[in-house]
Amino acid sequence: MPELPEVEVTRLSFALEIAGAKVISVCMGKPLRWPLGCLPTALAGRSVQAVRRRGKYLLIDLDQGLLLVHLGMSGSLGFASQLPPAGAHDHFEMLTTQGTLRLTDPRRFGAVVYADSEDAPQACKLLDKLGMEPLSDDFDIDRFHVQLKRRKAAIKQVLLAGDVVVGVGNIYASEVLFWAGVRPTLSATRLSWPRSVKLHAAIRDVLARAVAKGGSTLRNFSNANGDSGHFQLETMVYARQGQPCRVCGTPIKALRQGQRSTFYCPLCQKA
């Protein structure tokens, strides 16, 4: 579930509440994607300073070191002074003086990794090759266009790869390409300057609107307060194959690219 908007919505839903909290204890459930990288007891006594986001990673800054949290495909966080008893899918829990932070992740593609600093190898390994942040000033149109020109793969795959621009996952890739009027199979290198400009704008616009709507809840995404998102109600193409395009009425088509499903309107996205 979690693409950039869901991760950002999650961040916003507990960042202020956890700031200043002191860690009491940490416990881990079943193994996640990677080991924590330190003894859970080593974190006790540290204080949480801020929660930031880089791509689909949440960075929880401690007074010493930081935790990198990734929600994978099925993860969600909860933060409250009183959480329900831990279930079979709760694999990380951090008790603090201001509440308990819990990662629930049935598929366990998610991760919680400790690093001494953002420059430490554990962090670099995850963050170094990430592309531009689409909602920040860092997202430069010229650079975006130049980087697309260097890629021959289909534009949708390039967006998903995350090394040009981060945060666009499978739902938003289809949505963004719809708004830009670009066919998902088009080789990235063939995007003209005006179309790159349009795509750049569509990425910012769609992601920002999705954040404003609390993200998309397809199965069970919720923010750290348990609220669902609503952006799934206004998708133009995602999971709408066979249904009429909301703009021109043409039936939406589906195809597979790199074992992921893609949706587009054959008329609105002519090439």
Added chain:
DNA sequence: AAAAGCCCCTGGATGC
């Protein structure tokens, strides 16, 4: 260097 496949894991939906 870039692209394509495979794989991690669990659960829900669908089909026989």
Added chain:
DNA sequence: TGCATCCAGGGGCTTT
């Protein structure tokens, strides 16, 4: 009801 198959928001690793 039971079982097999396919699919799902991600992304790292290995192979071409």
